Amino acid sequence: MSDKIPYKIYLTEDEIPTQWYNVRADMKNKPAPLINPGTGKPLGLDDLAPIFCDELNKQELDNDTKFFDIPEEILKFYKMYRPSPLVRAYFLEKALGTPAKIYYKFEGNNTSGSHKLNSAIAQAYYAKKQGLKGVTTETGAGQWGTALSMACSYFDLDCRVYMVKCSYEQKPFRREVMRTYGANVTPSPSDTTNVGRKILAEHPGTTGSLGCAISEAVEAAVSTEGYRYVLGSVLNQVLLHQTIIGLETQVALKKYGIKPDMIIGCAGGGSNLGGLVSPFIGEMLRGEANYQVIAVEPASCPSFTRGKYAYDFCDTGMICPLAKMYTLGSQFIPSASHAGGLRFHGMSSILSQLYHDGYMEARAVEQTAVFEAAQKFARVEGILPAPESSHAIKVAIDEALKCKETGEEKTIVFGLTGTGYFDLVAYEQFNSKTMTDTIPTDEDIAASLAKLPNVNF
């Protein structure tokens, strides 16, 4: 059978799944609810309505519905860039000399450069359906902002992106992609919001932060008629939309009779990891199969491997709700690594619960080793991977080399979330051997965890 598997498995468009999968429905231990820090009570639809779109809030709070139909309009948009290929890494296997069979689900073949578009189009759709004029969001390096601007352009929605000022100025390329798609991109902090003006008055020369950009985006949404705020990771709704990744992977594997032993994904806020692994973990929860599921996080921001499972703020500004999650503390500042998408102090509540319950293990890997894996991969598989995705590559290679030692023919599936075309500053440092690894000390983490909010649920 194996020799008949093509280099790239493309499903037909008819084979694209038409429902998203909600892993919460299969979880015995449900993820802990979001808590209003003011009242100490779980957030309900009414609390969320001023900030997020109504339909998305329903998805956010629904722990029971196992499948959500993907609306026709979203399915049509998915056909613009999906199905994404499941690639058999024949070239990598040969280069490693491993008996392991390696597959990767490649989400980078679209202009946003990553899987982010899967949720962006869904969030834009529900905003449009609600009759909104537009949405606001924040972006750091710009991957999520790019995806959202593409989605809003499709539905003719206004898209206001608050981009961390230092990225706006120093990384102008994604900014221009967003502008090409019609988004309004504002360097943050800005004088367009109260919080922005306040920060500018207090710190006139500041180059901004993600925390500040979130605050501005939320204020802009709440204070503008017909606008809501949207977010690209962490939330339950985002994981739901991203299950298209894992579901397509399952269809492709089934089509060729492939049974994976191991599923590997990089872990930041959890949007990609949850999207890829939760349909497989669903099989485990239902007792239908068993997989070794591995979350890979940067050693510079090790929320799973060195964090605490506790209620914490989702943002450094401490204005967002409290979520129970593996966290390094909302005041933890990860070092300036190049995997911007993984520099989040916490982790999705769903994934945190699943990890806590033993359905997943986690590994923390260092930046330079990640780029060595990225380069090795690029040279044989052709694709220049994003730094985030390369965390998964690193562990996939490690596992394949273990198979080489033991002779085991394991089947490894990993998520290749995106391309590194806008990460060449990082590759330049790697090529010039000026890249460094920074790992927080135990004291750093303890100090940050000491500032966790004092809540008791």
Add this chain to the structure above:
Amino acid sequence: MSDKIPYKIYLTEDEIPTQWYNVRADMKNKPAPLINPGTGKPLGLDDLAPIFCDELNKQELDNDTKFFDIPEEILKFYKMYRPSPLVRAYFLEKALGTPAKIYYKFEGNNTSGSHKLNSAIAQAYYAKKQGLKGVTTETGAGQWGTALSMACSYFDLDCRVYMVKCSYEQKPFRREVMRTYGANVTPSPSDTTNVGRKILAEHPGTTGSLGCAISEAVEAAVSTEGYRYVLGSVLNQVLLHQTIIGLETQVALKKYGIKPDMIIGCAGGGSNLGGLVSPFIGEMLRGEANYQVIAVEPASCPSFTRGKYAYDFCDTGMICPLAKMYTLGSQFIPSASHAGGLRFHGMSSILSQLYHDGYMEARAVEQTAVFEAAQKFARVEGILPAPESSHAIKVAIDEALKCKETGEEKTIVFGLTGTGYFDLVAYEQFNSKTMTDTIPTDEDIAASLAKLPNVNF
């Protein structure tokens, strides 16, 4: 039938053509041979052997063999990123409100970002087969250099790229992609060659030119044991390798019973245009079909529409052989447009002869209009196109809008050669409305053509 055509037609890997097509075999009027400017005689294998690889020289001079088998190793590499999709532009059709059916062959889904890889891997293969240690080339913006570095990495060949110094310094991103794939990238002019040292002595502050980089790359190849020079466009061999584009397109169209009326491609040196259209023109030459074939060139560098069909040097340095082609004169300096891949004063000899014989028409389009088309396309089809490719988009849209007026349901196929992820400086100018159009005057072109070499063949 039409409603069953998917958004993206992917061939299976077994359907990838296994031979390249040599249109010269079907041409009654063969393209004029390359001439040695010293002797005034056509170049033979012996003349070419010190510069180019032996097998490639055979392909270059062969006007008779209709099909060349694609070696197994190259076919395997092709499967890393091919078959490329033939996309039905449903979203664009709807946005235009046209009855036309629009398809595009998308060559951008690989890290080189364009079709250049199709020939790079072939040239690297023949270099390796000849037992060479490495190859040299020049690159401007870096698209060809990137493709070649990927190909050389695969065959473990040394790759030495002379990159125009101003691009090396101002556009470092493709340089870093090349370095990641192991290429040795030198800013040109450099002190590594005689010609480089001479230019540096005469013009100490120069930021280089493509002509200078070609001269350095050729000198480096000729003067280094085990090295040859490779080129990414213009040559017959390059057009031969690029026919994989048109041949795959034909297989995909046939699979769904689609008969195109019109084939559109952007025209620079001719690598993409020739690769896409020559299999279709072959049908015309054999009297099997008839198509409207349109070459689209920048109004700033209009070799087909305003040039002269004459023998001319292929390079501004006037060290390369003479080719008979549509040319604006080797001393013509196109304005600094953003479609760097189309800024060549001449045109492939094969395409020049076909154009001369009436198998193709040509249109010249202005830069700002091209970016307007690019933006319109990006917003509905999702892909941010390269400026070069956007020339074809512009004319495809023009033709689709004509169909809207006339009510004709024409089937339009165009080549989308690549993505614009490394062209964001151009998009920034467009978004900021600071982009300009520069069209040469009749006097400019006449002055340049007056300097054509005085040859009589």
